[in-house]
Amino acid sequence: MHDNADQRSAVVAAALELFQEQDFDQTSVEQIAKAAGVSRSTFFRQFGGKEDVVFADHEALLDDVRGFLRERHENPWLAVCEASELVFAHFARDPEMARRRYQIVRGVPVLREREIITVFRYERLFDEYLREALPGVDPLDAVGFAALVTAVHNHVLRQLLRSTKGVPIAVLQKALADVRRRYGVQTDADAAASAPDDVVVAVFPRSMPVAEISRRLTAELD
Template sequence: MVDDARSAGSTVVAAALALFAENGYEQTSVEQIAQSAGVSRSTFFRQFGGKDDVVFADHEVLLAQLREYLGTAHENPWAAVCEASVQVFRHFAADPDLARRRYAVVREVPSLRDREIVTVFRYERLFDEYLRQALPGLDPIDAVAFAAMVTAVHNHVLRRLLRGTKRVSASVLSEAYDDLMHRFGVHPEGEPAADDDVVVATFPRRMPAAEVARRLGSLR
């Protein structure tokens, strides 16, 4: 699914990032990018609205594909959010050199850094809204907190990839999410019994009430 994003204007994106690295973002024109990518200026504007859209082109495709993924039924919504985030990581980890060039450009241009912050929030909001829809009655604080933690953990692991020179496996992120779901009390495999569990079936006290209701409902 997310693999489809890699083909969205990849030639233009690669050409643009190479020119940004060589000449600087502000000094690079759309005409130079189009010429380097072997496309016309009109073709460029059909694919992208401007230079900044080239930098963030992957995210637009990824966000659309994650909405489709989260729009289908999932046995455990918490795990579905984590898996969606892992898919995003796999996309960028598939071509770490390109991801690092993109990261270097964004770090140097204030307007791109600002847009990056907004883009990250769009993922967080998508996860938040999905959890509230998938778990009716879920405390909004639980939805916001989990979405924010998933996004923060993803960004932490992704920065390890972007700032280093070695590949970082998606399994690193998956393992971090396993720990996160255990901490939140929503891991698909359940939790070991503890003295402070709410005795309904054996659910951790920290588990949101909406998740308790969902799991009880699945036993009918």
């Protein structure tokens, strides 16, 4: 099992290097297999095609996230955030490889389209989990929270991918804590970290969107 994982990693690394050197469209499966030291049949047994090599990490991560969310969690909102952190931590462990993949994807339209679909798969996974874990949850809250967590994650990840410096996971954790605050699903730790000595009382129309309430409170407190 370990050897197979190492072999897959070698194929991915060889493919990304070739894509960067001579362009995605100009690189053949045969060239990738030769550079990685595997047969053409082995390549197709491990990957469906060149696109799948680029997104191999995401396929494994989606499985990891599904497994993580199947575990028992006291706070489903927090579990979604922790799943996002799991994905970020994977790419942060090897930022150079992640940056190489990012540059390749940016330059190939078909890969950019595949990336959009992949991002949506995470969002849908989070949404479906929240609906199942929280019976009776407003579907708009579930889909909205899932979308915002995914968007915040991608924003912080792009900071990592576009920079030559590391971005600590604490940056993402702080941003996700703010997401929970905006949705009113703070954990005890979140509440303890946010001005425990201050008490604010405010009244808003029931119909006012949460985002507008947050905006007004932020404007008043800043």
